[in-house]
Amino acid sequence: MSEVLLSARGLRLAFGGVKAADGIDLDVRHGEFLAIIGPNGAGKTTFINMTTGYLRPQAGRIEFEGKPILGLSPRAIVRRGIGRSFQLPQLFTEHTVLENAALAIAARRGIWSPLAPLLRPRWRDEAMDLLDRFGLRAVAEARADALNEGARKLADIAMAVALEPSLLLMDEPTSGVAAAEKMAIVETLVRVLRSTGVTAVFVEHDMDVVARFADRVAVWSQGRIAALGPPAEVLADPAVRRDVIGIAADA
């Protein structure tokens, strides 16, 4: 559990006068679930975007499995084993949910076959199995744009999981999901992710979710990490409760 999978050191990135990353140092350990919390605009998504190659920091370095990944394209980083899901689910909206899943499987297995069908029996079965694990079998044949927000979030994460990453970065996996279904979705998510053994980093605003599922919590504040540790310890910190959770709860 203590071996470092991802290591970020001295990450700095500013948008105009706003410091989205102001010297971020963070280690993500093999197999852990690390929650990132903090108010809107603190730089949480920026960290994910830097790690996945979408944004390039002005200073600092990121190593994944001991090798530098800064400067690599998102495609190259995905191939190294870092997957991500999005705050706004990025599904192929004109495809069915099954096709979305199959396309993600094809991306891993080899997409360059113009004459064999995407939904060939083996990939269809694999895609159905994936959707089954995420509780999405019933909507497999539905168009992705017809899903409710909770199902969209799960499908988005399922596509990332289909790539079999070592590290999965999830940007607000429960935002926009109805309160009544939020815990059920997270239970499903955690069950699937634990079964795959993937290391997960997730940005989250719901402290109940964080307290229940995270192994460690990193508190982001104005581009810096204000606190880092086990949920029980961090979430009990008066400063965090006053300065971060209060703000986050209002956001």
Next chain:
Amino acid sequence: MKREPLLAALGAFALIACAWAVPWLKFILTIALAKGIAVLGILLLLRAGQVSFGHSMFLALGAYTVAFMAPTEPEVLLLLPAAALVATGFGLVIGLFLVRYRDIFFGMLNLAFAMVLYSLLEKLYAITKGTDGIRVAGLTFAGTQPERPVQEWVMFGIALGLAILFGLLVSVYLASPMGRALAGIKTRETRLEFMGVPARRVLLFAYVLSALMGGVGGALVAMTTRHVTPQIAYWTASGELVFIAILGGAGSALGPFLGATAFELVRVYAAAAVAEAWQMILGAVLLVVILFAPGGVWGLLSRRWRA
């Protein structure tokens, strides 16, 4: 039995019956099939959410390959692959640059390349004979040179055979991982990249395939009309291809052929009925399609079939 193959078989049968019953329609239908093959390429790009306003350049490349080569190599069975090869080569070179762009930039850059080609064809008189064009004569078919009526049937048969071949190829391709990824460019290109799939390469493959089909379509037009002019590369010719794609509908590989046949028939009959205003009739048809049948003729048929 699936409905699309059945409809394709019915359509092929109807075309043969029309060509047999009304002999002068054979020429029109051969041109329609040739343009339908080229419009299949437009359909591929539409699936990726991109519109090419310059795709007639590939028809021109195919047609001029035939025109240039025919005096020394009149064999149709060699001219067709040669035209396809030239268009594919140009498609690859131009495509490597164009797939970096999207939407209006993609469309207008295609137009720009087509207009450069048009200008060259028009101005380089010593080579292209400018607007006079080049006559294509003396074609042979598997070494033979049959009488004109037989040649017309042979050309019609070749066009129909290639239409079926490319229609099938496009259907299979669109159902493949590459084809579904192509459609993904339209809705979520970002996701493709975060799946490790290079969207540009996916689009490039489709672009090169569309160039190939454009070249074949152009070669068939040259072999059928027996005369090639720079007009085939003009921007209105590219517009015509987009027009046909919208008219036929992008929902199926049958759409381009439905659109091309409807387009050529409307044009012929409208020109005969109202010689001065046939473009107005075509425009009205397109307006009606856009307003009342956004899925084109194919959309209307498939809706009726589902009902």
